[in-house]
Amino acid sequence: MFEGLRFNHWKTNLDDAGIVTLSLDRAGSSVNAISREVLDELGQIVERLAIEKPAGVLIHSAKPFGFAVGADIREFVTYAQQGTVLENIENGQRVFESLARLPCPTVAAIHGACMGGGTELILACRQRIAADDDKTRIGLPEVMLGIHPGWGGSARLPRLIGAPEALQVMLTGKALSARRALALGVVDRLAPPAELLAEARALLRRPHAQPFALRAKAWATNTWLGRQILAPMVLKQTAAKVRKEHYPAPFALIDVWKRGGSGIQQRLKLEARSVARLAETPTAQNLIRIFFLQERLKGQGSGIEHGIRHVHVVGAGVMGGDIAAWAAFKGFEVTLQDREMKYIQPALDRARQLYEKKLKGADKVEATMRRLRADVEGKGVATADLALEAIFENAEAKKALYASIEPQFQSDELLATNTSSIPLDTLRTGLKAPQRFLGLHFFNPVAQMPLVEVVRHDQLDAGAEKRALAFCKAIGKLPVAVKGTPGFLVNRILMPYLLEAMRLYSEGVPGPVLDQEAKKFGMPMGPIELADTVGLDVCASVGKELAPFLGLELPPGLEDKLESGKRGKKDGQGLYVWQDGKPQKPEVDPDYVTPPDLQDRMILPMVNEAVACLAEGVVDDADLLDAGVIFGTGFAPFRGGPIQYARSEGPSVVRGKLERLAQRYGERFLPKDGWDLPELARSGLDPSTLAPQAESAEA
Structure with missing residues (x-):
């Protein structure tokens, strides 16, 4: 059937029953990351299958640890730099749509990780069967990279399992276990790992009929009326968790689904154009950079015997x-x-x-x-x-x-x-x-x-x-x-932020205003709530240790709180009163006017200290610094870390703001040594951060 065709990444086999088995085995890699070469070879195979019309097609992975970890994110970065994201997304869509249109039964047999592009590949098959074990994970985590599914995920999954469940899977990016995938209808059957391929062949011979209730739900929730009713509800739920200006991908995904009609081609076109636009956003570029930094951190202990039992x-x-x-x-x-x-x-x-x-x-x-x-x-x-x-x-x-x-x-x-x-x-x-x-x-x-x-x-x-x-x-x-x-890295950078916020609090700025401004910047939790959560005693202890080194002072009123036994969340009272583990934030006077430089007063001391840490070699390079601060403090991930933030705003701009704050509020804001470092002048995604083991994302 495939005479004259040679493939690097796929193995093909035709058995006596007329069933073709396609084994994905990306050359030179321990995992299956779906690259342009992988897709192009699949396109050639599907083209031949459409002509030969076998009795059935079974797709599985020849890698022992999983089906496919997703798209090759290294290639995606290259496409974004070349401006060819749309073209390459459309190419993948064409290959998967050709697979979906084959006139014979198709089954995907899934074991281990099946993420992003891997999940979109299995969605282009008629049926899916998964290994019934704890290792199987199926998901569409693209939102974590600032984009959303682009090879048909948003076009197919809502029509398969119903929009509410499909949107939840795509908006959270959380992977499904094998049993959860079965319950939702993402897969049709489960099989013991040792019997996966045999059961997949049986499923080809006797296709599984989707339950009527699931088919009805999938239809009803994707009608024009269903989309107009559900979309505003999902938008409201999403807006309660993230800001559109910070993380545009979830909102773009909802819009693509809402506008998508009954025709698959129209839905694919909306999806591709949306992902191409998102790929150009700073959020996507920063989140992709963070992914590679995370892989770099993971890889630091690889191949080393720790000898610890x-x-x-x-x-x-x-x-x-x-x-x-x-x-x-x-x-x-x-x-x-x-x-x-x-x-x-x-x-x-x-x-x-x-x-x-x-x-x-x-x-x-x-x-x-x-x-x-x-x-x-x-x-x-x-x-x-x-x-x-x-x-x-x-x-x-x-x-x-x-x-x-x-x-x-x-x-x-x-x-x-x-x-x-x-x-x-x-x-x-x-x-x-x-x-x-x-x-x-x-x-x-x-x-x-x-x-x-x-x-x-x-x-x-x-x-x-x-x-x-x-x-x-x-x-x-x-x-x-x-x-x-x-203070090492994280506490040294975090402490100026907390101390300045508590100083502002002592000056009369309401705690909820400070928390709100920090969250507007993108921090996961406001500094007043954070200080109470960590414990005012811990803040005071670390603050006393670091304040002289950082040229800072403990804010007034902190010792009084501690002397009265109000350490924060653990005592039920600190800067806020706490009930059932939640802060009871007081109402802010509606006539209160937020100072225009409030956000800068809190955030820029962190950036200033980060630059000082870089200059002093507290970490080996700027990328490790950004990774440490993001994973240690939750610093707004979409901004890429304090050094990346300084780059994006412009080092001279941030330095100028610090100088003006110093004139207005004191020497603690004076720019520290390091603002003339060459590393601050670099911009964009640095190829050096693309660690070898990070050849792909689960996306």
Whole structure:
């Protein structure tokens, strides 16, 4: 059937029953990322199939770990730079539409990750069958890159499962498990992994009829009237979560669906033009850059043996207890030490709650709990490969603890501290093996925050740093190596923002106004709510440590709050009153006029400090700095990080604003060293950030 045709990325087989099996196996790659070459070869194959008319076509992946991770985002970046996004999207649409129009049954057999373009490929088949296991994930996460599905996803999925469910899948970008995909009607059947291809062939011979209720729902929700009724509702729900000016893709997707009529060609044309427009937006360019930066962070621990099996954590408070729980969750043996069992038990209780939420089945929860053991006497130190200290922020207390831990080490154990602000050059004095001592600074809440700062000092061994990076990868965290100066990277950049916001609060600016302005900029949470959430005691502690170094002062009124026991969310009262875990924000006087420079007063100190960190080499380069601040603080992702923000606004413009703020409000706003760095002049997506392992996105 395919005589004379040679393919690099597809394997073809015709069996005695007349069924053609197409195996996607992208050459030179461990995963299937759908490139232009992959699509062009599929186009040739489908053209031949349309002529030969086989009894059926089965499409699956020859890669052991998944079906397809999505489009090749490296190529997408190139198309965006060349202005050829529309042409290449239309090419993919043509190939998939030709597949959809084949006059024979077609089935996609799915295992592992099936994302973005991979999902659009399976949607172009008549039927879909998925491996019934925890590894199968099906999704359309393009909104996370500032675009939306472009190879027919928005045109086909609403017609398959109904608009409300389809829009939810595409607007959230969240992947579906195999069973959830079956329940929604995205796939028609499930099969045991070992029987997937055999069951797929059976499905070709006896196609599965979609339930009438699902067909009726899919039809009703996509009629002209259904779209006019549903679209405003979905728009309102979306606008409550994100701002259109920050993240235009979800709103563009809703508009494309609303305007799409009954004809597939018209829907595809709307979809392609919309994605091409979105590809030109700063939001898409910044989110794609962040994706590559995330892959770069993930790759830092690759190919390195961390040699860690047993982790011993000292300090069972919120941070220490949750670090211990997370390490056990990720498969490590963990011992947790504190002065008395009464301090450890709450950490064990929180761990159980985490496992019950994350794991299915009491047996899995109990197996994980067995890996996390209380250790009041600290006997676990002697057999640990990594000892992590997470006690209160006092340098002398920490050094006294190290003096008791280090003599128990047998060979090349790592000693780490979770300090959030104390310089490691101070903490490493007195150690016998300072070369194996470093910082592993986690962020609260540990289970949700992806970043870990791997903190260096002047005597750290490069091999120890690499082991720490590999350990972070093993527990599913994103590590950024930082210099061990006060506040490291994230707290050093975040603290000027929080302190300036609290100063503004003390000057009489209402908390809700400050929070609203920060969210207008794109921060996920306002600074007043954030200070209460973190704890005013923590803000004061870190602030006292950093303020002299940063040339700042603690805002007035903070100590008074602490003396009256009002530390924020944990006490039910701080800068706000808290009820049921939510701040009760007071009404703002409708006649209140927001100062025009309010946003600059809060945000620009962060940018100023970021430039200073870059100049001082706190991180290795500007891209790592932006990644660290985004994943550590939630800094507006669509802006690309503080350095990227300075570039987009223009370094001279931002510097001028800082100088004017300094004249008006004080020397704390004076531009710091570094504003003339060449890295600030660069703009756009730098190819150097496209890490080798990041050949594709799940999009």
